Each structure stands twice: as C-alpha cells, then as structure tokens.
Amino acid sequence: MNNHAYTIEAILFALGKPMTYQELSNKSGLSAQETKEAIASLRERQGGVVLIDDGHTVELRIAGALAPIIETIQTEEYARDIGKAGLETLAAVLYKGPLSRSEIDFIRGVNSSQTLRTLVMRGLLRKVPHPRHQRSFLFEPTTELLAHLGITDTAALPHYDTIREKLTALQAAYETQTAEHTV
Amino acid sequence: MNNHAYTIEAILFALGKPMTYQELSNKSGLSAQETKEAIASLRERQGGVVLIDDGHTVELRIAGALAPIIETIQTEEYARDIGKAGLETLAAVLYKGPLSRSEIDFIRGVNSSQTLRTLVMRGLLRKVPHPRHQRSFLFEPTTELLAHLGITDTAALPHYDTIREKLTALQAAYETQTAEHTV
Amino acid sequence: MGAPIVKTPIYEGPLDLLLELIEKRKLLINDLSLASVTDEYIARLNAMEAVPIEETAHFVSLAATLLLIKSRSLLPLLSLSDEESKDIKELEYRLALHQLFKESARDLGKQWEQAAVLYEGTPPELPPFFLPDAAITPTSLYEAALILIEEFPKTESLPSVAVQKIISIEEAVEQLSQRVATALRLSFRDITATTETDRKIVRHGLIVHFLALLELVKQGIIRATQEGNGDITLESDTVSTPSYE
Numbered sequence: 098m099n100n101h102a103y104t105i106e107a108i109l110f111a112l113g114k115p116m117t118y119q120e121l122s123n124k125s126g127l128s129a130q131e132t133k134e135a136i137a138s139l140r141e142r143q144g145g146v147v148l149i150d151d152g153h154t155v156e157l158r159i160a161g162a163l164a165p166i167i168e169t170i171q172t173e174e175y176a177r178d179i180g181k182a183g184l185e186t187l188a189a190v191l192y193k194g195p196l197s198r199s200e201i202d203f204i205r206g207v208n209s210s211q212t213l214r215t216l217v218m219r220g221l222l223r224k225v226p227h228p229r230h231q232r233s234f235l236f237e238p239t240t241e242l243l244a245h246l247g248i249t250d251t252a253a254l255p256h257y258d259t260i261r262e263k264l265t266a267l268q269a270a271y272e273t274q275t276a277e278h279t280v
Numbered sequence: 281m282n283n284h285a286y287t288i289e290a291i292l293f294a295l296g297k298p299m300t301y302q303e304l305s306n307k308s309g310l311s312a313q314e315t316k317e318a319i320a321s322l323r324e325r326q327g328g329v330v331l332i333d334d335g336h337t338v339e340l341r342i343a344g345a346l347a348p349i350i351e352t353i354q355t356e357e358y359a360r361d362i363g364k365a366g367l368e369t370l371a372a373v374l375y376k377g378p379l380s381r382s383e384i385d386f387i388r389g390v391n392s393s394q395t396l397r398t399l400v401m402r403g404l405l406r407k408v409p410h411p412r413h414q415r416s417f418l419f420e421p422t423t424e425l426l427a428h429l430g431i432t433d434t435a436a437l438p439h440y441d442t443i444r445e446k447l448t449a450l451q452a453a454y455e456t457q458t459a460e461h462t463v
Numbered sequence: 464m465g466a467p468i469v470k471t472p473i474y475e476g477p478l479d480l481l482l483e484l485i486e487k488r489k490l491l492i493n494d495l496s497l498a499s500v501t502d503e504y505i506a507r508l509n510a511m512e513a514v515p516i517e518e519t520a521h522f523v524s525l526a527a528t529l530l531l532i533k534s535r536s537l538l539p540l541l542s543l544s545d546e547e548s549k550d551i552k553e554l555e556y557r558l559a560l561h562q563l564f565k566e567s568a569r570d571l572g573k574q575w576e577q578a579a580v581l582y583e584g585t586p587p588e589l590p591p592f593f594l595p596d597a598a599i600t601p602t603s604l605y606e607a608a609l610i611l612i613e614e615f616p617k618t619e620s621l622p623s624v625a626v627q628k629i630i631s632i633e634e635a636v637e638q639l640s641q642r643v644a645t646a647l648r649l650s651f652r653d654i655t656a657t658t659e660t661d662r663k664i665v666r667h668g669l670i671v672h673f674l675a676l677l678e679l680v681k682q683g684i685i686r687a688t689q690e691g692n693g694d695i696t697l698e699s700d701t702v703s704t705p706s707y708e
Contacts, residue, residue: 107328107346111354113296113586114394124353142327145290147581161579162283163290163420169309171582172415174393179575182475184568192567193560204560206478206521207424214616220391241391244569247578255570263563271556275549296585304492341587354589362596364607371607387611397586403593406536428595429604436604447608 101127106157109148115156115240129270140249146270147153149240149249156240175219180273182212187242192260195235201218221245284310284318289340292331298339358401365395370421371404374434376447378418380410387451476518477525478561480507485558492558494551501529506657527636528554534643541642 104125109116116124122132136155141272147160155209159167179187182205187206190196213236216222221242227233238251248254287308292299299307305315322331330343341349362370363387372387373379384392396419399405404425410416413445426432434440484503490496508522528550534541543551 103326103328103343104349105328107342107350108353110293110329110340110584111342111350111586112357113397113584119573124356143286145286145288146293146584149581157584158581159290159294159584160286161581162581163287164579165583166287166308167290167294170291174589177575179572181568181572184572184575185475185564188564188568188571191571192564203557204564206525206557206561207476207518211616214389217390218385218388220385220393224390226457229284244581244583245578246574247391247580249581250615255574260563260567264560267556267559267563271552293584294582296587339587358589358592358594361598367597367603367607368599371604372611374604375608387615389614389616401589402595403591404595404599422593424593425595425599429601429621431601437601438514441603443608443612446612450612 099135099138101125101131102138104108104138105132105135109155109157113157115149115154117154121155137158147249149243151240151243151251153237154240156244158244158249160177164247182207182209183216186212186216187221187238190236191238191242191254192257193264195225195237197233198228201236282318284308284314285321288315288318288338289322289331292338292340293343296340298337300337304338318403334368358398362399365390365392366399369395369399370404370425372447373419374421374437375440375443377434378408378415380416380418380422383451384419387447477522478558479565480504480522481525482527482558482562482565487564492555492562494532494536497529497551498533502534504529516556525554527639530636530639534639538643555699 105121106126108121108124118129118136120134121127121136122129125132125135127135136148136150139155140150142148145160145163146157149156149158185205186201186209189201193204196204198209198213201213213222217224217236219241220239222236223239224234225237227235243249243251246254251257254260287310288304291304291307301312301315301319304310304319305312308315310318319331319333322338323333325331328343328346329340332339332341368388369384369392372384376387379387381392381396384396396405400407400419402421405419406422407417408420410418421434426434429437431437437443465519474679481497481500481504484500484507485492485496486494488500490499508526531543532551532554535543570708
C-alpha cells in the first residue's frame with residue numbers, strides 16, 4: 098500500500114458508500130491510472146475490512162469471516178430470502194449484464210418489471226441510463242449484491258468463466274445462423 | 281495482525297463509534313487480554329484509516345495527514361444539492377411518515393439507504409426507534425426542517441390529506457398486486 | 464419490515480414450460496426436439512386455466528413458432544420465409560439462454576443461502592449540523608410527492624402490443640393450415656408417381672392429425688382473445704419504474 102491507496106481508503110471510509118472509480122479519481126485528485134492502482138493495492142489488504150470491486154464501483158465491507166459476530170450487532174433491513182424469479186434475473190444480469198428490461202424478458206420469457214423493481218428496491222441491482230438509447234435503462238449488479246453473495250468481485254461467481262464462455266459460444270452461433278438467412 | 285485484530289477492526293467499522301476495551305471484549309467474545317493484544321496490533325497498522333487509543337476507549341479514524349483533505353471532501357459531499365432523490369425521499373417522509381427505510385424504498389422503487397444517510401447527516405431527517413421492531417428505525421422530519429419550511433406541523437403542507445391518502449392507497453394496491461405475482 | 468411474500472406459480476412462463484418438456488425427455492435444444500414436444504406443449508397450454516391474458520399471449524406466440532417447426536418437420540416441402548426461419552433460430556437461442564440461466568440461478572441460490580455476507584460499515588459520525596437546501600420548499604415537496612404517485616407502478620395491464628400479436632397469430636395459424644394443406648396436396652401427387660407408398664401413407668396420417676391440431680389451436684386462440692375484455696392500457700419502462708436513484 099502506498100499513499101495513494103491510503104487516500105482512497107480514507108475517502109471510502111469517511112463517506113461510507115459505494116463509489117465509482119471515476120468519483121474516487123475526481124475527489125482524490127488522483128489520475129485514473131493512479132486510482133486504479135490504488136484500488137488494486139487495497140484489494141490485497143488483509144483484515145477485518147475488505148474491498149468489493151465490481152470493476153466499476155468499489156465499497157469497503159466487513160470480511161465474511163466476521164459475519165457471525167456482525168449479525169449479532171447489526172440489523173438487516175430485508176429478509177434474506179429471494180425467489181426463483183429473483184435469482185434467475187440476478188443470474189442473467191450478473192453473467193450477461195448490463196441488460197435492459199426487454200433483454201431480461203427475452204431470456205426469461207415473462208414480464209420481469211415487478212421482479213426488477215423489487216431487486217432495485219433492495220439495492221441488489223441498479224438502473225443506469227442506456228449509453229445508446231435515450232430514455233431507456235440498463236440494469237447492473239451492485240456491490241450490495243456481491244456482498245450478499247459473500248464475494249468481492251464478479252469473477253468469484255460460481256462457474257463464472259465456464260458460463261461466460263458458453264454465453265459467447267451461444268451468441269456467436271445464433272448470430273451466424275441468423276446472418277445466413279438474411280443473406 | 282491476527283484473527284483477533286481482524287475481529288476488533290470489523291466491530292469498530294460496523295458500529296462506527298468509539299468503544300471501550302470492555303465493550304469490545306463483550307461484543308467480540310475475546311478475553312480482556314486478547315482484546316488488549318488485538319488493539320495493540322491494530323495500532324501498528326499503517327493506512328488511510330488508523331486506530332486511536334487513549335488506553336481506555338478506541339476508535340477508527342482518518343489518518344492525521346489525510347484529515348484535512350478528507351474534511352474538505354466530506355463538506356463538499358454533504359453540501360451538494362439534495363437532488364431529485366433527496367426531495368422525493370423527504371416528500372415521502374413528510375407526507376406519509378414516519379416511515380421505515382423499506383417502506384420508503386417501496387414507495388420510491390429504488391434503494392434509499394444512501395439518500396437517507398445524507399438527509400440524516402444534514403439534520404433534515406432523524407432516526408427514531410421503531411415502536412414494534414427492536415433495533416429497527418423510523419425516519420421523521422426534524423423540527424429544523426419544519427422551521428425551514430415555515431410550518432409547525434406536516435399537515436400544513438399543500439394538499440396534505442389528498443396526497444397522504446393517495447400514497448396510502450397506491451401502496452396498498454401495489455402490495456395486493458405483488459402478492460399475486462412472482463418476485 | 465421484510466419484502467412482500469409472494470407465491471410461485473407452477474410455470475413461470477412459456478419458455479419454462481417448453482424447457483421442462485425438453486428436459487423431461489433428456490433432449491438437446493434443436494428443431495427435432497422442439498417438433499417432438501409441440502403436441503404436449505399445446506395440450507398443456509389448452510389445459511391451463513386462468514392465465515393472465517398477457518401471459519396467454521406469450522404462451523400462444525411460442526405455440527405458433529412450435530407449430531411452424533412441427534409443420535416443417537412433417538413436410539420438408541413447406542418453405543419458410545426468412546422471418547420464420549429467424550423466429551425458429553431465435554426461439555432456440557432464447558431457450559438455450561433460459562436453460563443456462565436457470566442452471567446458474569440454482570447455483571446462485573445455493574451461494575445466496577450459504578454465503579457469509581460482507582456487512583456494511585458505519586461511517587464515522589460528524590458533529591451534528593443543519594444544512595438545508597434552498598430547493599426544499601412546500602411547493603417542491605408537493606411536486607415531488609406528485610411524481611412519486613405518478614411513477615408508482617400501475618395495476619398490471621395488457622400491453623396493446625400483445626393484443627396485436629394474438630390477432631396476428633390467429634391469422635398466422637390460418638395461413639399455416641392453408642400452407643400445410645397445399646403442401647399436402649402437392650405431396651399426394653408425389654405419392655401417385657411412386658410405388659413405394661406405405662411409409663408415406665403413415666406420414667400423411669400424421670399430417671391429417673396435425674391439421675386437426677392446428678384447428679384446435681385456432682379455437683384456443685379465439686377463446687384467448689375473447690377473454691381479453693379488460694381495460695387495455697399501454698405499459699412502458701418510463702411509466703412503471705422511476706428512472707433515477
């Protein structure tokens with residue numbers, strides 16, 4: 098850890114909320130590259146406090162090993178349970194996200210608007226403006242979601258690489274097939 | 281640093297307030313000697329966040345060298361416009377409060393924890409113990425906020441009864457509807 | 464204050480039902496397996512009662528694509544338009560994605576239950592201060608409350624797009640029946656030209672059966688459209704969910 102990492106750690110601690118790389122760079126006055134390096138070095142840190150990093154947003158959280166003790170001193174706002182529809186939607190967004198509502202409906206074959214509202218309300222997903230379509234939105238995972246799964250980055254998801262590879266293969270095959278027909 | 285130190289660090293981070301050796305020992309389940317050793321080892325730790333120990337009470341704080349820059353960042357953070365999220369959260373609490381965090385999330389359809397924290401920090405809302413749920417809170421407007429609005433009672437807000445009624449009815453309708461669907 | 468407790472229906476949607484039928488037979492996702500589960504899918508669809516009209520539209524729309532696949536498997540003579548071929552490929556793709564995410568959702572569910580949660584910390588307390596914002600006025604709060612009310616999800620409604628879809632599916636099934644009948648006449652000419660007809664007769668028996676099935680589907684669609692007497696309102700992303708944090 099160097100001085101830059103100390104600064105990032107101090108900002109995250111003082112504000113106590115998830116922050117994007119960009120926000121951290123703005124607030125600290127560090128360059129994008131310095132911020133990135135500082136975050137990488139904070140992730141190495143051992144202790145009771147760990148850094149969750151979804152590649153875009155980071156947040157300080159209490160290490161999973163301490164969960165049993167923390168449960169006795171903190172209250173959770175929401176019940177732990179989550180339904181099948183919620184899990185399927187989370188899986189789609191975690192492995193294939195960010196996704197729009199219609200992309201999620203396409204995969205699930207049902208209208209997901211209520212499921213999405215509940216997931217956003219619980220802070221497990223976040224709505225962000227679509228980079229290309231005005232007045233349209235994408236859903237992406239939050240550090241809260243990773244925290245619930247007990248992991249500090251998306252690559253630690255179950256079978257992450259395998260599923261990503263399968264998705265790429267499926268998509269490539271679909272695109273080739275549909276391209277053949279339109280030619 | 282060993283596991284005991286991690287435990288003490290996690291508890292201090294979770295509660296965010298100064299704690300005595302005795303309290304830390306009670307919460308962690310560590311003996312007085314183990315707690316003392318854990319604290320001693322935490323004091324050695326370098327970083328943006330350090331342990332302050334007066335021999336009786338300990339606390340996590342921003343490292344001295346970083347304190348001025350962090351103070352500036354905090355001031356900026358809490359002096360920002362409260363924005364659409366802030367206004368809507370205040371509106372929900374003023375027209376339909378006192379409300380719990382999950383009730384506010386439910387009305388807004390998005391997670392309100394960060395917004396609520398800022399509003400409390402700025403002295404606009406305050407947390408009061410939930411009358412029915414232990415360790416849980418409700419949010420209500422502060423007298424300073426009412427004074428700022430030039431009223432002594434929320435009922436003096438424009439169209440108070442109509443809005444309160446509509447918010448209540450919508451919430452009830454939505455609850456029935458979600459009960460029939462999968463989430 | 465937990466999230467609302469909700470019940471789970473037997474099928475979550477048409478893709479779920481279709482996947483169940485394919486997995487039950489331990490089949491891979493392709494034209495052949497889809498054709499082989501078409502009859503059962505339609506039987507299950509007909510047996511369903513009290514499916515919300517919007518869901519019915521999705522179930523029926525998928526049935527139309529399955530019928531197309533089945534027609535094609537019975538009658539290779541039946542030529543498909545580019546759009547029809549694309550529909551079929553799209554269904555296979557959606558089904559493969561759905562299968563993959565259902566599997567991963569199961570693993571995710573296990574992790575969700577077993578994981579040691581990484582809990583939030585509490586930032587250090589600041590000395591109390593009062594910092595209002597000039598934007599906070601009785602009027603701005605009233606306006607914000609109106610927005611909350613307006614952006615609250617409305618009661619579930621049938622999107623008009625789905626209604627149009629049912630109507631066009633009805634037409635599509637009608638057309639499909641005609642195309643199957645024409646293709647059938649054409650291949651009868653083939654039969655008279657050959658001597659080895661046994662296998663083909665069996666095949667034609669199948670096709671007649673299939674035409675009867677199409678007729679049943681048509682009736683089912685009409686029943687479904689007639690059920691839609693409720694209010695028809697438009698639904699969109701901007702109405703149903705607020706757009707900011």
